[in-house]
Amino acid sequence: MTVKILLAVILGIISGYFYAPEIIVENINGVIDFGLCLLLFFVGIDIGRNKNILNDIKKYGYKIILIPFMIVLGTIVGSILSSFILKIPVFEAAAVGSGLGWYSLSAIELSKYSTELGTLAFLSNILREVIAIIAMPFIATNIGHMETIAAAGATSMDTSLPIITKATNSSMSVIAFFSGLVLSTLVPILLPLMMSFI
Amino acid sequence: MRILLYITIISLGAFLSYRGLSSEKVLEKLDRIQYLCLLFLLFVMGVKIGINSEIIKAFYKLGYSAVVISFFSIIFSILGVKIVSKFIKSSKKKVEKI
Numbered sequence: 165m166t167v168k169i170l171l172a173v174i175l176g177i178i179s180g181y182f183y184a185p186e187i188i189v190e191n192i193n194g195v196i197d198f199g200l201c202l203l204l205f206f207v208g209i210d211i212g213r214n215k216n217i218l219n220d221i222k223k224y225g226y227k228i229i230l231i232p233f234m235i236v237l238g239t240i241v242g243s244i245l246s247s248f249i250l251k252i253p254v255f256e257a258a259a260v261g262s263g264l265g266w267y268s269l270s271a272i273e274l275s276k277y278s279t280e281l282g283t284l285a286f287l288s289n290i291l292r293e294v295i296a297i298i299a300m301p302f303i304a305t306n307i308g309h310m311e312t313i314a315a316a317g318a319t320s321m322d323t324s325l326p327i328i329t330k331a332t333n334s335s336m337s338v339i340a341f342f343s344g345l346v347l348s349t350l351v352p353i354l355l356p357l358m359m360s361f362i
Numbered sequence: 363m364r365i366l367l368y369i370t371i372i373s374l375g376a377f378l379s380y381r382g383l384s385s386e387k388v389l390e391k392l393d394r395i396q397y398l399c400l401l402f403l404l405f406v407m408g409v410k411i412g413i414n415s416e417i418i419k420a421f422y423k424l425g426y427s428a429v430v431i432s433f434f435s436i437i438f439s440i441l442g443v444k445i446v447s448k449f450i451k452s453s454k455k456k457v458e459k460i
Binding site: 168169172173174175176177178179180181182184188189192193195196199200201202203204205206207208209210211212213215224227228230231234235237238239241242243245246249250252257260261264280283284286287288289290291292294295296297299303307308310311313314315317321322323326327330341345348 | 364365367368371372373374375376377378379380381389392395396397399400401402403404405406407408409410411412413414415417418420421424425426427428429430431432433434435436437438439440441442443444445446447449450
Protein backbone atom coordinates (compact mmCIF):
# COMPACT_ATOMS: atom_id res chain seq x y z
CA MET A 165 0.00 0.00 0.00
CA THR A 166 2.82 2.39 0.91
CA VAL A 167 4.52 1.86 -2.46
CA LYS A 168 1.30 2.47 -4.39
CA ILE A 169 0.55 5.62 -2.40
CA LEU A 170 4.10 6.89 -2.91
CA LEU A 171 3.93 6.11 -6.64
CA ALA A 172 0.56 7.87 -7.03
CA VAL A 173 1.85 11.06 -5.36
CA ILE A 174 5.22 11.06 -7.18
CA LEU A 175 3.68 10.30 -10.59
CA GLY A 176 1.23 13.14 -9.94
CA ILE A 177 4.02 15.58 -9.12
CA ILE A 178 6.07 14.53 -12.17
CA SER A 179 3.15 14.69 -14.56
CA GLY A 180 2.03 18.01 -13.09
CA TYR A 181 5.52 19.41 -13.53
CA PHE A 182 6.20 18.17 -17.06
CA TYR A 183 2.81 17.63 -18.60
CA ALA A 184 -0.62 18.31 -17.22
CA PRO A 185 -3.71 18.35 -19.42
CA GLU A 186 -5.29 21.82 -19.47
CA ILE A 187 -8.66 20.40 -18.46
CA ILE A 188 -7.28 18.94 -15.22
CA VAL A 189 -5.20 22.04 -14.42
CA GLU A 190 -8.19 24.36 -14.84
CA ASN A 191 -10.48 22.25 -12.69
CA ILE A 192 -7.94 20.81 -10.25
CA ASN A 193 -9.57 22.10 -7.07
CA GLY A 194 -12.97 20.89 -8.26
CA VAL A 195 -11.53 17.44 -9.07
CA ILE A 196 -9.86 17.20 -5.64
CA ASP A 197 -13.04 18.33 -3.84
CA PHE A 198 -15.16 15.85 -5.77
CA GLY A 199 -12.71 12.99 -5.13
CA LEU A 200 -12.51 13.91 -1.46
CA CYS A 201 -16.30 14.02 -1.04
CA LEU A 202 -16.63 10.65 -2.76
CA LEU A 203 -13.99 9.13 -0.48
CA LEU A 204 -15.58 10.63 2.62
CA PHE A 205 -18.86 9.02 1.53
CA PHE A 206 -16.99 5.68 1.43
CA VAL A 207 -15.56 6.40 4.90
CA GLY A 208 -19.19 6.87 6.01
CA ILE A 209 -20.13 3.52 4.49
CA ASP A 210 -17.28 1.85 6.42
CA ILE A 211 -18.48 3.50 9.62
CA GLY A 212 -22.06 2.34 9.05
CA ARG A 213 -20.91 -1.25 8.44
CA ASN A 214 -19.29 -1.41 11.86
CA LYS A 215 -22.18 -1.91 14.26
CA ASN A 216 -19.91 -1.76 17.33
CA ILE A 217 -18.52 1.63 16.56
CA LEU A 218 -20.41 3.55 19.26
CA ASN A 219 -19.41 1.01 21.91
CA ASP A 220 -15.80 1.14 20.74
CA ILE A 221 -15.73 4.89 21.11
CA LYS A 222 -17.60 4.90 24.42
CA LYS A 223 -14.92 2.57 25.81
CA TYR A 224 -12.27 5.18 25.13
CA GLY A 225 -14.51 7.92 26.54
CA TYR A 226 -13.40 11.46 27.21
CA LYS A 227 -9.76 10.37 27.07
CA ILE A 228 -9.91 10.69 23.30
CA ILE A 229 -9.33 14.42 23.79
CA LEU A 230 -5.77 13.53 24.84
CA ILE A 231 -4.98 12.57 21.24
CA PRO A 232 -5.25 16.06 19.65
CA PHE A 233 -3.71 17.54 22.81
CA MET A 234 -0.62 15.34 22.50
CA ILE A 235 -0.43 16.01 18.76
CA VAL A 236 -0.21 19.76 19.43
CA LEU A 237 2.35 19.23 22.19
CA GLY A 238 4.42 16.82 20.08
CA THR A 239 4.33 19.11 17.07
CA ILE A 240 5.49 22.14 19.06
CA VAL A 241 8.28 20.16 20.77
CA GLY A 242 9.35 18.65 17.42
CA SER A 243 9.35 22.03 15.69
CA ILE A 244 11.35 23.64 18.49
CA LEU A 245 13.95 20.84 18.31
CA SER A 246 14.19 21.26 14.55
CA SER A 247 14.90 24.97 15.05
CA PHE A 248 18.13 24.00 16.85
CA ILE A 249 19.21 21.85 13.91
CA LEU A 250 18.29 24.49 11.33
CA LYS A 251 19.62 27.35 13.47
CA ILE A 252 16.48 29.44 13.00
CA PRO A 253 14.55 31.33 15.74
CA VAL A 254 12.68 28.89 18.01
CA PHE A 255 9.25 30.45 17.64
CA GLU A 256 9.54 30.81 13.87
CA ALA A 257 9.88 27.05 13.65
CA ALA A 258 7.12 26.58 16.25
CA ALA A 259 4.82 28.85 14.21
CA VAL A 260 5.54 26.88 11.03
CA GLY A 261 4.78 23.60 12.84
CA SER A 262 1.58 25.05 14.33
CA GLY A 263 -0.02 24.74 10.91
CA LEU A 264 -0.45 21.04 11.87
CA GLY A 265 -0.65 20.19 8.16
CA TRP A 266 -3.14 22.92 7.23
CA TYR A 267 -0.84 24.44 4.63
CA SER A 268 -3.14 27.03 3.05
CA LEU A 269 -4.02 28.77 6.31
CA SER A 270 -0.53 28.63 7.83
CA ALA A 271 1.02 30.02 4.64
CA ILE A 272 -1.40 32.95 4.53
CA GLU A 273 -0.95 33.74 8.23
CA LEU A 274 2.83 33.51 8.23
CA SER A 275 3.34 35.43 4.99
CA LYS A 276 1.93 38.40 6.93
CA TYR A 277 5.14 38.19 8.95
CA SER A 278 7.54 37.45 6.06
CA THR A 279 7.15 35.94 2.61
CA GLU A 280 9.92 33.46 3.26
CA LEU A 281 8.33 32.20 6.47
CA GLY A 282 4.97 31.94 4.67
CA THR A 283 6.59 29.83 1.94
CA LEU A 284 8.35 27.67 4.53
CA ALA A 285 5.01 27.14 6.33
CA PHE A 286 3.36 26.17 3.06
CA LEU A 287 6.10 23.70 2.11
CA SER A 288 6.54 22.24 5.57
CA ASN A 289 2.82 21.67 6.10
CA ILE A 290 2.20 20.24 2.64
CA LEU A 291 5.14 17.90 3.33
CA ARG A 292 3.60 16.92 6.66
CA GLU A 293 0.50 15.86 4.76
CA VAL A 294 2.42 14.00 2.05
CA ILE A 295 4.89 12.27 4.41
CA ALA A 296 2.05 11.31 6.78
CA ILE A 297 -0.05 9.85 3.96
CA ILE A 298 2.90 7.83 2.64
CA ALA A 299 3.92 6.61 6.11
CA MET A 300 0.41 5.77 7.37
CA PRO A 301 0.24 2.09 6.36
CA PHE A 302 3.69 1.58 7.95
CA ILE A 303 2.73 3.42 11.16
CA ALA A 304 -0.57 1.51 11.43
CA THR A 305 1.15 -1.87 11.12
CA ASN A 306 4.32 -1.23 13.10
CA ILE A 307 3.56 1.46 15.67
CA GLY A 308 -0.17 1.65 16.31
CA HIS A 309 -3.54 2.83 15.07
CA MET A 310 -3.79 5.93 17.27
CA GLU A 311 -0.29 6.98 16.22
CA THR A 312 -1.48 6.95 12.60
CA ILE A 313 -3.87 9.77 13.53
CA ALA A 314 -0.96 11.64 15.15
CA ALA A 315 1.04 11.82 11.94
CA ALA A 316 -1.85 13.36 10.02
CA GLY A 317 -2.37 16.37 12.29
CA ALA A 318 -5.26 18.59 11.21
CA THR A 319 -5.65 16.72 7.92
CA SER A 320 -7.10 13.65 9.67
CA MET A 321 -10.48 15.32 9.19
CA ASP A 322 -10.34 15.41 5.40
CA THR A 323 -7.55 14.48 2.98
CA SER A 324 -5.86 11.81 5.06
CA LEU A 325 -9.06 10.39 6.60
CA PRO A 326 -9.65 7.89 3.75
CA ILE A 327 -6.09 6.57 4.15
CA ILE A 328 -6.44 6.30 7.94
CA THR A 329 -9.68 4.33 7.45
CA LYS A 330 -7.99 2.05 4.93
CA ALA A 331 -4.88 1.50 7.08
CA THR A 332 -6.70 1.06 10.44
CA ASN A 333 -10.45 0.56 11.00
CA SER A 334 -13.69 2.49 11.04
CA SER A 335 -13.62 3.11 14.82
CA MET A 336 -10.29 4.86 14.30
CA SER A 337 -11.74 6.91 11.47
CA VAL A 338 -14.32 8.42 13.83
CA ILE A 339 -11.58 9.26 16.36
CA ALA A 340 -9.44 10.61 13.50
CA PHE A 341 -12.25 12.88 12.33
CA PHE A 342 -12.77 14.14 15.87
CA SER A 343 -9.04 14.76 16.34
CA GLY A 344 -8.80 16.56 12.98
CA LEU A 345 -11.78 18.71 13.89
CA VAL A 346 -10.25 19.76 17.23
CA LEU A 347 -6.87 20.45 15.60
CA SER A 348 -8.39 22.46 12.74
CA THR A 349 -10.18 24.59 15.33
CA LEU A 350 -6.93 25.08 17.23
CA VAL A 351 -4.73 26.11 14.26
CA PRO A 352 -6.22 29.64 13.94
CA ILE A 353 -5.59 30.14 17.68
CA LEU A 354 -2.18 28.45 17.90
CA LEU A 355 -0.63 30.19 14.89
CA PRO A 356 -1.15 33.81 16.03
CA LEU A 357 -0.08 32.74 19.55
CA MET A 358 3.27 31.39 18.29
CA MET A 359 3.69 34.40 16.00
CA SER A 360 3.25 36.73 18.96
CA PHE A 361 6.45 35.29 20.47
CA ILE A 362 8.55 35.82 17.30
CA MET B 363 -18.93 25.38 6.41
CA ARG B 364 -16.75 22.74 4.82
CA ILE B 365 -16.89 20.79 8.07
CA LEU B 366 -20.69 20.63 7.82
CA LEU B 367 -20.42 19.31 4.25
CA TYR B 368 -17.95 16.61 5.35
CA ILE B 369 -20.12 15.58 8.32
CA THR B 370 -23.21 15.44 6.09
CA ILE B 371 -21.48 13.26 3.47
CA ILE B 372 -19.95 10.88 6.03
CA SER B 373 -23.29 10.62 7.90
CA LEU B 374 -25.14 9.91 4.64
CA GLY B 375 -22.73 7.06 3.81
CA ALA B 376 -22.96 5.72 7.38
CA PHE B 377 -26.76 5.92 7.38
CA LEU B 378 -27.08 4.09 4.05
CA SER B 379 -24.79 1.22 5.03
CA TYR B 380 -26.13 1.02 8.60
CA ARG B 381 -29.63 0.56 7.21
CA GLY B 382 -28.17 -2.24 5.11
CA LEU B 383 -29.01 -0.50 1.88
CA SER B 384 -25.76 -1.72 0.40
CA SER B 385 -25.36 -5.49 0.09
CA GLU B 386 -22.12 -7.32 0.93
CA LYS B 387 -21.42 -7.93 -2.75
CA VAL B 388 -21.70 -4.26 -3.58
CA LEU B 389 -19.57 -3.41 -0.53
CA GLU B 390 -16.80 -5.75 -1.72
CA LYS B 391 -16.75 -3.98 -5.07
CA LEU B 392 -16.89 -0.63 -3.28
CA ASP B 393 -13.65 -1.50 -1.48
CA ARG B 394 -11.88 -1.73 -4.83
CA ILE B 395 -13.51 1.41 -6.17
CA GLN B 396 -12.59 3.20 -2.94
CA TYR B 397 -8.96 2.19 -3.30
CA LEU B 398 -8.79 3.31 -6.93
CA CYS B 399 -10.47 6.63 -6.03
CA LEU B 400 -7.92 7.06 -3.26
CA LEU B 401 -4.97 6.52 -5.60
CA PHE B 402 -6.55 8.88 -8.13
CA LEU B 403 -7.05 11.56 -5.46
CA LEU B 404 -3.42 11.22 -4.37
CA PHE B 405 -2.31 11.44 -7.99
CA VAL B 406 -4.30 14.66 -8.53
CA MET B 407 -2.95 16.08 -5.26
CA GLY B 408 0.52 15.35 -6.67
CA VAL B 409 -0.40 17.10 -9.93
CA LYS B 410 -1.50 20.14 -7.94
CA ILE B 411 1.95 20.29 -6.32
CA GLY B 412 3.74 19.66 -9.66
CA ILE B 413 1.94 22.36 -11.69
CA ASN B 414 2.77 25.03 -9.14
CA SER B 415 6.25 26.04 -10.29
CA GLU B 416 6.49 28.32 -7.23
CA ILE B 417 6.39 25.26 -4.93
CA ILE B 418 9.10 23.51 -6.94
CA LYS B 419 11.30 26.65 -6.93
CA ALA B 420 10.73 27.17 -3.19
CA PHE B 421 11.54 23.53 -2.58
CA TYR B 422 15.08 23.99 -3.92
CA LYS B 423 15.56 26.90 -1.53
CA LEU B 424 13.64 25.89 1.60
CA GLY B 425 13.09 22.18 1.03
CA TYR B 426 15.63 21.02 3.61
CA SER B 427 14.19 23.21 6.39
CA ALA B 428 10.65 22.16 5.46
CA VAL B 429 11.54 18.47 5.53
CA VAL B 430 13.27 18.78 8.92
CA ILE B 431 10.36 20.68 10.54
CA SER B 432 7.67 18.37 9.12
CA PHE B 433 9.65 15.23 9.97
CA PHE B 434 10.25 16.26 13.58
CA SER B 435 6.62 17.40 13.95
CA ILE B 436 5.40 14.00 12.80
CA ILE B 437 7.86 11.99 14.90
CA PHE B 438 7.10 13.89 18.10
CA SER B 439 3.34 13.85 17.49
CA ILE B 440 3.57 10.08 17.16
CA LEU B 441 5.69 9.87 20.33
CA GLY B 442 3.23 12.08 22.21
CA VAL B 443 0.25 9.96 21.24
CA LYS B 444 2.22 6.77 21.92
CA ILE B 445 2.72 7.89 25.52
CA VAL B 446 -1.02 8.43 26.11
CA SER B 447 -2.30 5.60 23.90
CA LYS B 448 -1.46 3.06 26.61
CA PHE B 449 -3.41 5.18 29.10
CA ILE B 450 -6.39 5.49 26.75
CA LYS B 451 -6.39 1.77 26.01
CA SER B 452 -5.99 0.85 29.69
CA SER B 453 -9.21 2.66 30.49
CA LYS B 454 -10.81 0.57 27.78
CA LYS B 455 -9.93 -2.64 29.62
CA LYS B 456 -11.40 -1.37 32.89
CA VAL B 457 -14.74 -0.65 31.24
CA GLU B 458 -14.71 -4.08 29.66
CA LYS B 459 -14.26 -5.74 33.06
CA ILE B 460 -17.31 -3.96 34.43
